[in-house]
Amino acid sequence: MTEKQTILVVDDEPSICWALEKMLTREGHNVVTASSAEEGLQLAKKHQPAMVVLDVRLPQEDGITALPKFLAATNNAPVVIITAFGDLETAVAAVKKGATDYLTKPFKLEDALRTCRLTLQKSSQRAVPKATQPMAADNSVLVGASPAMQQVFRQIALVADSDLSVLITGETGTGKELVAAAIHRHSQRSKAPYIPIAPVALNLDLIESELFGHVKGAFTGASEDRPGLFERAEGGTILLDEIGDLPLGTQVKLLRVLEQGQYSRVGDATPRTANVRVLAATNCNLHDAVTSGEFREDLFHRLTGVQIHLPPLRERTEDIGPLCQHFLTAMNYGDTTIDESVFAELKTRPWHGNIRELKNAVGHAAVVARGRRLTIDDFPVAKPSRDAVPVSSTHSLESAIATWAETKVAEDPSAVTIHSDFLAAVEPSLLRVVLRHTGGNRARAAEMLGIHRGTLRDRLRAYKIDDEN
Known part of the structure; x- marks a missing residue:
C-alpha cells in the first residue's frame, strides 16, 4: 500500500489493538484505536477513516448492532468484522448488514494484513451507490451486437407485424422466449394477451383441456365450464415452448387451429373461433422428429411460416461484454x-x-x-466442455494428457515448444485453484505446490494472474 490512510481499529482487547496498530503503521497508515463502539463512533466522525476494523464482542453495544452506525458515520467506508472462531452465523449477519470482509479469531497477522490490503484496494474500486430508487432493467430486452444477433433482430422486425406463425429454434438458454416476447411486443397484437406455455409443464391427461378449455362434466373433476389458454389469449399471441413435446393427438387439434382458426372445448363439439397468433419454440431437431414419426409433418410446415434460429453464446462471444453489463x-x-x-x-x-x-x-x-x-x-469455475475427457482420477488425467500430446505432435511433428505449451495450458488453472483454496495466501499456496514463494511469484506474473487480484 503506498497511499497513507487513516484506519480505525475497534476492539476491547488491548493486545489486538496494539498488534494491528503496529502492523498497519508499518504499512504507512495512520491508525487510531478504540475499546468500545461508542468511543469508536466518536473517532470515526472525527477522523473519517478509510477503513474500520470492528470486533463483534464489545462492551455495551456489540459490533453487529453498531455496524450500520459506522457505515453512516464514515460515508460507507469498508468495515472488516472480527468474529470468534467458528461463529459463522455472526459473520453472515455482518456481511448482510454491510461488512466488506471478516477475520476469525485467532488470526495470523499476515492474514489480517492481506485482508486489510485487499479491503482498501476494493474500497478504491468500489462504486458509490446512487441516491435514487433502484434501477431495474427490462429483462425482456434482447442484447447483442454480433452479426448473428443483428440477423435475428432483422427477422423479428420483418415478421412482427404479420400474422405468420414463427418457429424459434436454438439451444436451451439462448433466449427463445425473449424473441417470442419481442415479436408480440412489436406486433399489432401488443395490447392483447401474450401467453407463453410449455406443453411439457402441463398435465398430459389434461393438456387439451388446458389449451382449449372444457365444459362441465367433460371428465371427472370438471365441475364447471372453463376456458383454455387459446380462449384467454383471444386477439393476442401464444408461445408453445418446446413444441416437440406436444402429444400427437393434440398436434392434430393444434393443426386445426392453424389451418381453420377453430377449436372446440373438451366435451363440446361446438367449434369456436381462435383469433390467436401461434409462435413455437424448440431446442430439438424437429426434422428428425418428423422422420421418426414423433411430430406431424403437416404441423411442422404450418408452424414454420418463418423460422428464426438463435445462435449459441459460444458462436457470438462478442456479445458477452454487453450481456454482462446488461445483467x-x-x-x-x-x-x-x-x-x-x-x-x-x-x-x-x-x-x-x-x-x-x-x-x-x-x-x-x-x-x-x-x-x-x-x-x-x-466468477464460478468454468464447467468442463461436454466433449472433455473426464479427469476425476489419475488414470483419466494421464489419458487426457496423452490425448493432448498426441494431437500436438500430429499437428506439428517438428514442434519444440510442446512442454511450455502444456504448462501454459494447465498451470494457470492450477495456480488459481490453489490460491482460491488458501484465500490468496501465497506462502501457503507455495507450500501446497511444493515450490519457493519467489517461484510462485514469478509464475503469477508470467501468467498475469497478479493483474487479476
Whole structure:
C-alpha cells in the first residue's frame, strides 16, 4: 500500500489493538484505536477513516448492532468484522448488514494484513451507490451486437407485424422466449394477451383441456365450464415452448387451429373461433422428429411460416461484454465495472447453458465482489466442455494428457515448444485453484505446490494472474 490512510481499529482487547496498530503503521497508515463502539463512533466522525476494523464482542453495544452506525458515520467506508472462531452465523449477519470482509479469531497477522490490503484496494474500486430508487432493467430486452444477433433482430422486425406463425429454434438458454416476447411486443397484437406455455409443464391427461378449455362434466373433476389458454389469449399471441413435446393427438387439434382458426372445448363439439397468433419454440431437431414419426409433418410446415434460429453464446462471444453489463444493470449493480481480462476468459468457456448460464455467473460474481470491480476469480469455475475427457482420477488425467500430446505432435511433428505449451495450458488453472483454496495466501499456496514463494511469484506474473487480484 503506498497511499497513507487513516484506519480505525475497534476492539476491547488491548493486545489486538496494539498488534494491528503496529502492523498497519508499518504499512504507512495512520491508525487510531478504540475499546468500545461508542468511543469508536466518536473517532470515526472525527477522523473519517478509510477503513474500520470492528470486533463483534464489545462492551455495551456489540459490533453487529453498531455496524450500520459506522457505515453512516464514515460515508460507507469498508468495515472488516472480527468474529470468534467458528461463529459463522455472526459473520453472515455482518456481511448482510454491510461488512466488506471478516477475520476469525485467532488470526495470523499476515492474514489480517492481506485482508486489510485487499479491503482498501476494493474500497478504491468500489462504486458509490446512487441516491435514487433502484434501477431495474427490462429483462425482456434482447442484447447483442454480433452479426448473428443483428440477423435475428432483422427477422423479428420483418415478421412482427404479420400474422405468420414463427418457429424459434436454438439451444436451451439462448433466449427463445425473449424473441417470442419481442415479436408480440412489436406486433399489432401488443395490447392483447401474450401467453407463453410449455406443453411439457402441463398435465398430459389434461393438456387439451388446458389449451382449449372444457365444459362441465367433460371428465371427472370438471365441475364447471372453463376456458383454455387459446380462449384467454383471444386477439393476442401464444408461445408453445418446446413444441416437440406436444402429444400427437393434440398436434392434430393444434393443426386445426392453424389451418381453420377453430377449436372446440373438451366435451363440446361446438367449434369456436381462435383469433390467436401461434409462435413455437424448440431446442430439438424437429426434422428428425418428423422422420421418426414423433411430430406431424403437416404441423411442422404450418408452424414454420418463418423460422428464426438463435445462435449459441459460444458462436457470438462478442456479445458477452454487453450481456454482462446488461445483467449487472438488471440486478441493480449498474455502476459495477468489469476487468477487461475477464471477457477474454469468459469467451473461452463453452457456455452449455448459454445466456441463462452467463446471467447466473454474473449474478454470482456481483454478489462475491460486493460492489468492486469484477475479476475472473469472482466468477464460478468454468464447467468442463461436454466433449472433455473426464479427469476425476489419475488414470483419466494421464489419458487426457496423452490425448493432448498426441494431437500436438500430429499437428506439428517438428514442434519444440510442446512442454511450455502444456504448462501454459494447465498451470494457470492450477495456480488459481490453489490460491482460491488458501484465500490468496501465497506462502501457503507455495507450500501446497511444493515450490519457493519467489517461484510462485514469478509464475503469477508470467501468467498475469497478479493483474487479476
